[in-house]
Amino acid sequence: MTNIFDSLQLTDSTTIKNRFMKAAISETMGDKNYRPTKELIDLYRAWANGGTGLLITGNVMVDQTARGEFGNIVIEDTRDLDLLKQWAQAGTTNGAKIFMQLNHPGKQSPKTISKQPVSPSAVAMAGSNSFAFNPPRALTNVEIKTIVQKFINAAVVAKKAGFSGVEIHAAHGYLLSQFLSPHDNQRVDEYGGSLENRMRILVEIYTGMREKLGDDFPIALKINSSDFREGGFSEEDSLKVIQKMSQLGINLIEISGGNYEKPTVQGIGKGAFFIDYASKVKKIIDTPVAVTGGFSTANGMSKTIENNEADLIGLARPLVMVPDLPNQFETGNFTVVNLHHLTTKISGLDKKIGSLVGLSYYQQQMRRIAKGLPVQVTDNAWSSLGFAFKKQGLSALIPQRG
Numbered sequence: 001m002t003n004i005f006d007s008l009q010l011t012d013s014t015t016i017k018n019r020f021m022k023a024a025i026s027e028t029m030g031d032k033n034y035r036p037t038k039e040l041i042d043l044y045r046a047w048a049n050g051g052t053g054l055l056i057t058g059n060v061m062v063d064q065t066a067r068g069e070f071g072n073i074v075i076e077d078t079r080d081l082d083l084l085k086q087w088a089q090a091g092t093t094n095g096a097k098i099f100m101q102l103n104h105p106g107k108q109s110p111k112t113i114s115k116q117p118v119s120p121s122a123v124a125m126a127g128s129n130s131f132a133f134n135p136p137r138a139l140t141n142v143e144i145k146t147i148v149q150k151f152i153n154a155a156v157v158a159k160k161a162g163f164s165g166v167e168i169h170a171a172h173g174y175l176l177s178q179f180l181s182p183h184d185n186q187r188v189d190e191y192g193g194s195l196e197n198r199m200r201i202l203v204e205i206y207t208g209m210r211e212k213l214g215d216d217f218p219i220a221l222k223i224n225s226s227d228f229r230e231g232g233f234s235e236e237d238s239l240k241v242i243q244k245m246s247q248l249g250i251n252l253i254e255i256s257g258g259n260y261e262k263p264t265v266q267g268i269g270k271g272a273f274f275i276d277y278a279s280k281v282k283k284i285i286d287t288p289v290a291v292t293g294g295f296s297t298a299n300g301m302s303k304t305i306e307n308n309e310a311d312l313i314g315l316a317r318p319l320v321m322v323p324d325l326p327n328q329f330e331t332g333n334f335t336v337v338n339l340h341h342l343t344t345k346i347s348g349l350d351k352k353i354g355s356l357v358g359l360s361y362y363q364q365q366m367r368r369i370a371k372g373l374p375v376q377v378t379d380n381a382w383s384s385l386g387f388a389f390k391k392q393g394l395s396a397l398i399p400q401r402g
């Protein structure tokens with residue numbers, strides 16, 4: 001029976017020392033030129049020292065003109081190689097591995113950033129926060145090929161800087177997820193229509209990366225189990241994509257779900273949302289599987305590994321609340337992490353700014369971890385609201401996420 005502290009071999013030369021994986025959390029710590037900062041580097045050193053085996057960075061954008069939110073890091077060339085080297089070094093302290101998550105937001109780039117975002121097709125966002133996003137235009141065939149190259153180039157820079165691997169972000173309704181979804185992708189060229197066509201951009205990115213990075217460099221994929229929407233990306237499609245990517249040689253599949261219109265990706269107190277799906281995936285592929293979303297107890301994490309329902313436990317918010325969770329787990333001091341609903345105590349206001357406060361709270365706590373300060377456990381939303389205004393001014397009021 002596998003134990004949560006057993007190692008996991010991903011490629012001939014890459015072994016993850018235990019089964020804890022920090023899932024991507026957009027740190028929003030890039031400077032005004034989209035460069036990594038000392039704060040970001042310090043944060044990863046703290047997480048690595050906390051005992052986590054694999055650290056996935058927050059999403060790094062591959063195109064300066066297409067960003068998902070304030071504080072994004074962008075990689076288009078080697079201009080920041082020295083800073084990236086420091087980031088990789090901090091993230092590999094204490095035997096940890098660090099993978100850089102690469103992303104393009106597609107139409108999920110807010111008004112405050114994109115006058116006219118791009119997407120596979122000109123299908124506007126829906127849902128209560130859709131007012132925060134301008135309607136997208138459809139990418140041309142040539143632009144798609146340029147974006148493929150941008151993903152590949154960024155991965156090459158990540159390897160050069162000393163990152164242990166990369167993760168392609170094809171979940172949560174961003175560009176690659178938009179291509180996979182028949183709702184968002186209504187193209188009639190080779191990038192739309194059949195599932196084979198909808199996943200073509202992903203396959204081109206992966207095979208292009210593999211060619212440049214070599215067989216031994218880990219490439220992971222974050223993918224939705226479904227986007228939980230009629231006419232969208234279904235579980236059946238997701239399984240087929242995973243099977244194909246596994247055949248092509250991807251080294252790790254991370255299971256998640258939802259998008260900005262149906263944000264099932266985050267919830268509080270609902271338990272681990274995608275375990276059933278992850279165990280289905282494990283039955284059809286040999287590639288290691290990580291499952292992210294909703295873990296909170298030591299028992300739940302251990303059992304998932306022991307029952308072979310997943311190979312890695314992806315933790316996002318829990319590792320902000322308890323950055324040294326694996327160390328505490330090892331010494332028997334960790335049993336459960338509680339996530340709090342933040343409230344202003346004004347219910348009309350909570351409804352309007354709930355998601356902003358939620359994100360802002362984690363952004364604030366990551367800054368505390370970077371400084372070596374304890375995380376603030378609170379249900380009071382006012383400080384997080386203040387932080388959002390300090391960082392973003394009045395544009396904080398326009399949602400950046402669903």
Ligand SMILES: Cc1cc2nc3c(=O)[nH]c(=O)nc-3n(C[C@H](O)[C@H](O)[C@H](O)COP(=O)(O)O)c2cc1C
Binds near residue numbers: 057222265294
């Ligand atoms: C503040 C915040 C930022 C996030 N940023 C990213 C991101 O950049 N990339 C990504 O794939 N997921 C991102 N996520 C989603 C998490 O990786 C994870 O899938 C989700 O929070 C559920 O896991 P949890 O219950 O362990 O928090 C973010 C989540 C939060 C709370």
